[in-house]
């Protein structure tokens with residue numbers, strides 16, 4: 001697709017019409033990041049990453065955050 005652009009590469013700005021420039025840039029856009037939920041604590045996480053909240057990945061506590069999470073739960077209970 002759009003071989004004319006690929007063949008000649010960079011050109012002076014006035015050689016590229018507004019329409020051609022805008023058509024090319026229709027593909028340039030920022031995509032929303034993919035977000036899944038942690039199966040352990042249900043907080044939003046990036047896929048294929050350890051959970052930043054509880055430190056779990058594939059059912060294991062890989063970051064050693066288990067004790068901290070328990071502390072947080074206790075502090076929440078004391079608030080209520």
Ligand SMILES: [Zn+2]
Pocket residue numbers: 038039040041042043051052053054055056
């Ligand atoms: Zn989690």
